[in-house]
Amino acid sequence: MGQVGECRTVFRPIEPQPPPVAVIIILRESATEDQITHVVERVQSLGLQAHLSKGTYRTVIGVIGDEEQIRSAPLAAIPGVAEVVAVQPAFKLASRTAHPEPSVIEVGSGKNVARFGGGHVGMIAGPCAIESAERLDKIAGAIKKAGATVLRGGAYKPRTSPYAFQGMGEDGLKLLREIGDKHGLPVVTEAIDPRHVELVAEWADMIQLGARNMQNFVLLTEVGKTQKPVLMKRGMAATVKDLLMSAEYVLSQGNPNVVLCERGVKGFDNACRNMYDVCAIPQTHELSHLPIIVDPSHATGRPEMIPACALAGVAAGADGVHIEVHNCPEDALSDGPQALLPEQYAELAQQIRKVAEAVGKTI
CATH class of the missing domain: 3.20.20.70 (Aldolase class I)
Structure with missing residues (x-):
C-alpha cells in the first residue's frame, strides 16, 4: 500500500480584477480603420482605457475610467461613432445596483x-x-x-x-x-x-x-x-x-x-x-x-x-x-x-x- 499523502491547502493570490466598463462605443459599419484608430487614441488622450473588439459586422470599444469624465466627454461626436451606450445607470444612488433591497x-x-x-x-x-x-x-x-x-x-x-x-x-x-x-x-x-x-x-x-x-x-x-x-x-x-x-x-x-x-x-x-x-x-x-x-x-x-x-x-x-x-x-x-x-x-x-x-x- 502506498503511503497516504498529507492534505495541504494551497492559497493562491487573488488576481486583481479590471474595473468595470463604464460605456461601450458602437462604431458605424462604415467606420474606416483610420477612424477606429482615431477613436481609440481620442479615448486614451482623455486618460481613459479603450478595449477594442472587432466583430464580423460591428466594432465596439469598451471604455474604462472615471465615470464623471466619461459622462462629460463628447464621445458620440467622434467621427465613425454610431452610438455610446452606458453600462451603469447615471442614477447611481437611486439604482438597484447601489441598493438591491427596496427602501422603506x-x-x-x-x-x-x-x-x-x-x-x-x-x-x-x-x-x-x-x-x-x-x-x-x-x-x-x-x-x-x-x-x-x-x-x-x-x-x-x-x-x-x-x-x-x-x-x-x-x-x-x-x-x-x-x-x-x-x-x-x-x-x-x-x-x-x-x-x-x-x-x-x-x-x-x-x-x-x-x-x-x-x-x-x-x-x-x-x-x-x-x-x-x-x-x-x-x-x-x-x-x-x-x-x-x-x-x-x-x-x-x-x-x-x-x-x-x-x-x-x-x-x-x-x-x-x-x-x-x-x-x-x-x-x-x-x-x-x-x-x-x-x-x-x-x-x-x-x-x-x-x-x-x-x-x-x-x-x-x-x-x-x-x-x-x-x-x-x-x-x-x-x-x-x-x-x-x-x-x-x-x-x-x-x-x-x-x-x-x-x-x-x-x-
Missing part, C-alpha cells in the same frame, strides 16, 4: 408614522389647497376614519394662471400642522421656491415636489439638504429615467428619503387630464429601490375614473396612493372637479386595502 421610507414620528415601500402602502389624501381651518379639519377627520395615513394640502400653489388662487402661504402651513396633529396624521405639502424650503420643512413631515418642478434642479438640491422625506412627482413630459435622475439630485445631497409618484404624462388624447402610465410602476421597481406611489386624481382629472386607476396602480405594485378629497368640490379653490367626496374616498380605501392584501402588501 417613513413619514412622521412616534405612533403617527406612515410607511412607503418594502410591502407597505401609504395612503395620502386631502384637499388640493388649504382653504380654511374648519374645512381642512372636517376633511382630515373623514380621511383619517377612512384609513388615510398622511394628510396633504397645498399652502403654495403653482397655477397655470397668475390670477388663480395661489395658496395661503405660511398661514396655510401652520393650519396644516395644527390639523394634522389633531387627527394624528403626518402632513405633506409642496415647496415651489428654494426660498420657501426651510419654512416648509419647519412645518411639514414630507415635502412635495410637483410635476412642474421635477427638474427645478436648484429646488431639488435645497430640498435634499433638509433630510426631510420627499414626495417627487413625475414631470408632465418626463420619462421614468428622467424622474430617477431628478431623484438623484436629492439623494446626492445625503437625503435618502425619496418617494416617487406617477401622476400621468401628457398624451395626445384629451379624454383625461393626463395619460396614466401604470407601466411606470413595475418599470421603476426594476430600475430603482425607491418606492413609487400613484396619483390617479391628477392623472385622470375625472372622479369617476379615480377608483379604477387607483386599484390598477396598487395591483401593479404601487407603494401608495395619493388622492384629492374635498367635502364640497363645487366650492373648492383649486382642482375641485377632480376631488372625491369623503364618503367616496372611504369606499375606495376599503377596496384599496383588499387589493393590497391580495398582492401581499399592507396599509
Whole structure:
C-alpha cells in the first residue's frame, strides 16, 4: 500500500480584477480603420482605457475610467461613432445596483408614522389647497376614519394662471400642522421656491415636489439638504429615467428619503387630464429601490375614473396612493372637479386595502 499523502491547502493570490466598463462605443459599419484608430487614441488622450473588439459586422470599444469624465466627454461626436451606450445607470444612488433591497421610507414620528415601500402602502389624501381651518379639519377627520395615513394640502400653489388662487402661504402651513396633529396624521405639502424650503420643512413631515418642478434642479438640491422625506412627482413630459435622475439630485445631497409618484404624462388624447402610465410602476421597481406611489386624481382629472386607476396602480405594485378629497368640490379653490367626496374616498380605501392584501402588501 502506498503511503497516504498529507492534505495541504494551497492559497493562491487573488488576481486583481479590471474595473468595470463604464460605456461601450458602437462604431458605424462604415467606420474606416483610420477612424477606429482615431477613436481609440481620442479615448486614451482623455486618460481613459479603450478595449477594442472587432466583430464580423460591428466594432465596439469598451471604455474604462472615471465615470464623471466619461459622462462629460463628447464621445458620440467622434467621427465613425454610431452610438455610446452606458453600462451603469447615471442614477447611481437611486439604482438597484447601489441598493438591491427596496427602501422603506417613513413619514412622521412616534405612533403617527406612515410607511412607503418594502410591502407597505401609504395612503395620502386631502384637499388640493388649504382653504380654511374648519374645512381642512372636517376633511382630515373623514380621511383619517377612512384609513388615510398622511394628510396633504397645498399652502403654495403653482397655477397655470397668475390670477388663480395661489395658496395661503405660511398661514396655510401652520393650519396644516395644527390639523394634522389633531387627527394624528403626518402632513405633506409642496415647496415651489428654494426660498420657501426651510419654512416648509419647519412645518411639514414630507415635502412635495410637483410635476412642474421635477427638474427645478436648484429646488431639488435645497430640498435634499433638509433630510426631510420627499414626495417627487413625475414631470408632465418626463420619462421614468428622467424622474430617477431628478431623484438623484436629492439623494446626492445625503437625503435618502425619496418617494416617487406617477401622476400621468401628457398624451395626445384629451379624454383625461393626463395619460396614466401604470407601466411606470413595475418599470421603476426594476430600475430603482425607491418606492413609487400613484396619483390617479391628477392623472385622470375625472372622479369617476379615480377608483379604477387607483386599484390598477396598487395591483401593479404601487407603494401608495395619493388622492384629492374635498367635502364640497363645487366650492373648492383649486382642482375641485377632480376631488372625491369623503364618503367616496372611504369606499375606495376599503377596496384599496383588499387589493393590497391580495398582492401581499399592507396599509
